[in-house]
Amino acid sequence: MQFATPTATLSHPIGESLKSRAARVVPGGIYGHLDSALLWKGAPQFVKHAQGSHFWDVDGHEYIDMMCSWGPILHGHRHPVVEEAVARQAAMVDCGNGPTEAFVELAELLTDTVAHADWAMFAKNGSDVTTLAVSLARAHTRKRVILVAEGAYHGALPWCNPNTAGVLTSDREYLAYYTFNDLATVGELFAEHRGDVAGVIVSAFRHDASYDQELTDPAFARGLRLLCDTHDAVLIVDDVRAGFRLTTGCSWEEFDVRPDLSAWSKGIANGYPIGALLGSDALRPTAQTVFATGSFWMAGVPMAAAIATLNLLKDTDGLTRMYERGTQLVGGLRAQAAHHQLAVRVTGPVTMPYLKFIDEEHHALTERWAAEVAQRGAFVHPRHNWFLSTAHTTDDIEAVLHATDAAFATIAATL
Amino acid sequence: MQFATPTATLSHPIGESLKSRAARVVPGGIYGHLDSALLWKGAPQFVKHAQGSHFWDVDGHEYIDMMCSWGPILHGHRHPVVEEAVARQAAMVDCGNGPTEAFVELAELLTDTVAHADWAMFAKNGSDVTTLAVSLARAHTRKRVILVAEGAYHGALPWCNPNTAGVLTSDREYLAYYTFNDLATVGELFAEHRGDVAGVIVSAFRHDASYDQELTDPAFARGLRLLCDTHDAVLIVDDVRAGFRLTTGCSWEEFDVRPDLSAWSKGIANGYPIGALLGSDALRPTAQTVFATGSFWMAGVPMAAAIATLNLLKDTDGLTRMYERGTQLVGGLRAQAAHHQLAVRVTGPVTMPYLKFIDEEHHALTERWAAEVAQRGAFVHPRHNWFLSTAHTTDDIEAVLHATDAAFATIAATL
Numbered sequence: 005m006q007f008a009t010p011t012a013t014l015s016h017p018i019g020e021s022l023k024s025r026a027a028r029v030v031p032g033g034i035y036g037h038l039d040s041a042l043l044w045k046g047a048p049q050f051v052k053h054a055q056g057s058h059f060w061d062v063d064g065h066e067y068i069d070m071m072c073s074w075g076p077i078l079h080g081h082r083h084p085v086v087e088e089a090v091a092r093q094a095a096m097v098d099c100g101n102g103p104t105e106a107f108v109e110l111a112e113l114l115t116d117t118v119a120h121a122d123w124a125m126f127a128k129n130g131s132d133v134t135t136l137a138v139s140l141a142r143a144h145t146r147k148r149v150i151l152v153a154e155g156a157y158h159g160a161l162p163w164c165n166p167n168t169a170g171v172l173t174s175d176r177e178y179l180a181y182y183t184f185n186d187l188a189t190v191g192e193l194f195a196e197h198r199g200d201v202a203g204v205i206v207s208a209f210r211h212d213a214s215y216d217q218e219l220t221d222p223a224f225a226r227g228l229r230l231l232c233d234t235h236d237a238v239l240i241v242d243d244v245r246a247g248f249r250l251t252t253g254c255s256w257e258e259f260d261v262r263p264d265l266s267a268w269s270k271g272i273a274n275g276y277p278i279g280a281l282l283g284s285d286a287l288r289p290t291a292q293t294v295f296a297t298g299s300f301w302m303a304g305v306p307m308a309a310a311i312a313t314l315n316l317l318k319d320t321d322g323l324t325r326m327y328e329r330g331t332q333l334v335g336g337l338r339a340q341a342a343h344h345q346l347a348v349r350v351t352g353p354v355t356m357p358y359l360k361f362i363d364e365e366h367h368a369l370t371e372r373w374a375a376e377v378a379q380r381g382a383f384v385h386p387r388h389n390w391f392l393s394t395a396h397t398t399d400d401i402e403a404v405l406h407a408t409d410a411a412f413a414t415i416a417a418t419l
Numbered sequence: 420m421q422f423a424t425p426t427a428t429l430s431h432p433i434g435e436s437l438k439s440r441a442a443r444v445v446p447g448g449i450y451g452h453l454d455s456a457l458l459w460k461g462a463p464q465f466v467k468h469a470q471g472s473h474f475w476d477v478d479g480h481e482y483i484d485m486m487c488s489w490g491p492i493l494h495g496h497r498h499p500v501v502e503e504a505v506a507r508q509a510a511m512v513d514c515g516n517g518p519t520e521a522f523v524e525l526a527e528l529l530t531d532t533v534a535h536a537d538w539a540m541f542a543k544n545g546s547d548v549t550t551l552a553v554s555l556a557r558a559h560t561r562k563r564v565i566l567v568a569e570g571a572y573h574g575a576l577p578w579c580n581p582n583t584a585g586v587l588t589s590d591r592e593y594l595a596y597y598t599f600n601d602l603a604t605v606g607e608l609f610a611e612h613r614g615d616v617a618g619v620i621v622s623a624f625r626h627d628a629s630y631d632q633e634l635t636d637p638a639f640a641r642g643l644r645l646l647c648d649t650h651d652a653v654l655i656v657d658d659v660r661a662g663f664r665l666t667t668g669c670s671w672e673e674f675d676v677r678p679d680l681s682a683w684s685k686g687i688a689n690g691y692p693i694g695a696l697l698g699s700d701a702l703r704p705t706a707q708t709v710f711a712t713g714s715f716w717m718a719g720v721p722m723a724a725a726i727a728t729l730n731l732l733k734d735t736d737g738l739t740r741m742y743e744r745g746t747q748l749v750g751g752l753r754a755q756a757a758h759h760q761l762a763v764r765v766t767g768p769v770t771m772p773y774l775k776f777i778d779e780e781h782h783a784l785t786e787r788w789a790a791e792v793a794q795r796g797a798f799v800h801p802r803h804n805w806f807l808s809t810a811h812t813t814d815d816i817e818a819v820l821h822a823t824d825a826a827f828a829t830i831a832a833t834l
């Protein structure tokens with residue numbers, strides 16, 4: 005397959021120099037999900053600056069940020085209200101010999117905001133709180149097996165990461181895998197592991213990297229709740245990625261389903277590092293028995309940031325605007341693809357959309373398209389859902405759509 | 420046993436009110452190592468402010484901080500040089516769509532500073548990097564068993580935490596436990612698990628909570644290195660707690676022992692959340708295969724803080740001063756205890772000392788003594804080692820010793 009050269013190829017001399025230096029002192033020069041080698045040749049690796057809905061790479065190229073740092077940036081980079089709360093807390097204490105008042109305020113705010121939540125615990129990573137949830141389910145039920153959706157991502161630890169290097173069979177011995185949105189497969193696992201299912205962990209919706217996204221069937225959500233109730237198992241919603249981008253509460257509230265535990269991180273503190281586990285009263289006594297601590301887990305600054313972030317979401321029409329901008333974006337993308345007679349799917353909630361070409365191998369077309377979009381000043385990811393923020397304006401989305409339309413045209417011209 | 424009432428009992432009305440609120444929205448009102456119920460009745464729970472070597476609880480009581488937030492505060496709270504580096508980075512970007520230049524600079528600085536290190540990877544928690552080290556050892560050797568010192572703390576995850584609630588037998592199936600400083604027990608485990616030992620993890624020195632500390636026998640350190648070499652196992656030094664408080668490098672450099680991997684966190688960024696795994700070239704290819712990522716792991720601010728923290732340590736006589744103040748403190752404590760004819764042990768490195776009464780049950784005397792010290796304005800922990808910082812002055816230590824002497828006198832009067 006041949007492609008036209010992008011209209012203008014951005015050069016990255018500073019970024020390339022940093023990459024060379026990194027290659028000497030970091031295995032492979034980088035690791036994890038911010039590896040630009042997962043993007044297209046010449047993709048920006050190092051970030052210099054970010055403000056609102058835009059960021060600049062170290063070579064000075066500006067992008068409208070449609071990834072929001074893979075989720076954490078809910079209100080745009082360096083939102084003044086969040087930064088003010090951060091500055092106020094940082095002037096007193098961040099990491100101290102005890103928690104700050106913000107610890108109590110944040111727990112109160114989250115339990116007020118999230119319907120199923122009677123209590124909160126805080127950590128740093130999403131993995132910290134999904135792991136804590138699994139331990140809690142096992143401690144509470146005195147059973148072992150956790151049901152996990154095949155292909156779902158629940159964190160970077162040996163029990164859950166999507167890799168096998170250094171992982172032992174015993175690390176995943178008591179996991180069993182169902183198919184998302186397929187209640188029958190869950191029922192089969194409950195039967196197979198009768199009396200030993202401690203809990204079911206499920207993402208807010210199916211957002212497995214590299215694949216089309218899949219919204220949650222409300223009947224599936226309600227069925228999971230019923231199965232967990234029937235079999236005395238703990239229902240855990242992993243809202244780490246979707247939390248507060250679908251609704252001001254747990255993402256499954258729209259189905260009238262209340263989990264026993266929900267795991268949160270990413271967007272809840274607008275980029276400041278925090279994870280939260282929210283739970284119902286039934287799990288409270290057990291929560292006092294599981295081991296949970298970390299050197300930085302009680303730090304005041306991320307909690308102050310989370311309070312400001314959540315209050316901003318509750319006190320403004322930010323979520324509504326995020327949906328409007330998402331609808332504008334997704335509608336525009338679909339219309340453009342149709343106009344260029346290109347077969348793409350845009351899937352997932354409009355606030356966390358993902359676009360993928362249908363007829364391609366190894367994401368070749370999607371990657372080329374994302375590269376063309378980046379050349380024109382908008383940053384989207386070819387293998388992972390994107391993230392809207394409350395900072396995206398109508399003008400931002402129009403500019404993104406201008407870039408995507410030209411990118412579609414370039415792709416269409418080569419097919 | 421009866422005790423005299425402390426000279427002046429500090430009251431905590433604001434702290435008590437926060438505790439009541441917390442009890443409603445957090446299991447048990449608090450969790451983890453910052454739980455003041457692990458201290459004495461009336462111990463401060465909530466922190467309002469911290470500066471240099473002092474902190475203030477929410478009720479306005481001031482303490483000389485001998486815990487340094489359990490290690491993270493290496494140069495004193497809110498050190499201006501670190502804060503300036505943080506402000507500079509925060510004004511650009513913290514959590515972005517890619518790493519910042521600070522990522523490369525920090526990896527360069529750490530590999531320049533730590534003798535065994537050819538590369539670096541970064542995370543958030545100490546647990547993140549001890550776990551990554553274990554996965555790397557297993558992936559590299561294609562073996563399973565990790566040897567761990569009985570009673571050692573390597574993090575808060577099911578494989579390593581000192582609890583069993585929610586932990587499955589399978590989580591710890593391929594761990595085997597040796598006795599710290601007893602090389603024969605390590606040799607026995609290598610024999611017992613012949614051909615299946617992936618690595619040995621060992622703390623910089625024995626600093627198990629609640630116990631007297633034990634310095635590392637250099638022969639033990641050298642013996643571990645030899646055993647690992649002989650059996651093709653990976654030697655992992657857990658420097659999370661001790662890192663940069665013993666020497667400007669890995670804590671085992673003084674024994675001329677180079678581990679294959681070392682795990683770092685706590686003090687390396689003066690309170691900003693970061694963990695680091697440092698490794699040798701032999702492990703580099705494997706390090707590219709293990710799964711390692713987190714939403715906040717590439718954030719620029721903690722890396723900028725770490726660069727400033729480490730440069731401060733290297734460019735000043737901070738470590739020398741920390742040792743001098745530690746020597747002043749430990750010498751003073753021992754002289755005071757002798758003067759009051761009280762049987763105590765002060766153990767561990769002088770920069771991370773721990774004082775415990777010898778003849779007591781459930782830390783009753785040590786706890787009462789620490790309470791008396793706190794009443795007089797110095798904060799020490801009865802069950803965990805303390806931490807010096809480069810911010811502690813001779814006057815600080817004199818004031819601490821003034822408090823400890825009076826506390827010893829009070830205890831002596833009751834015996």
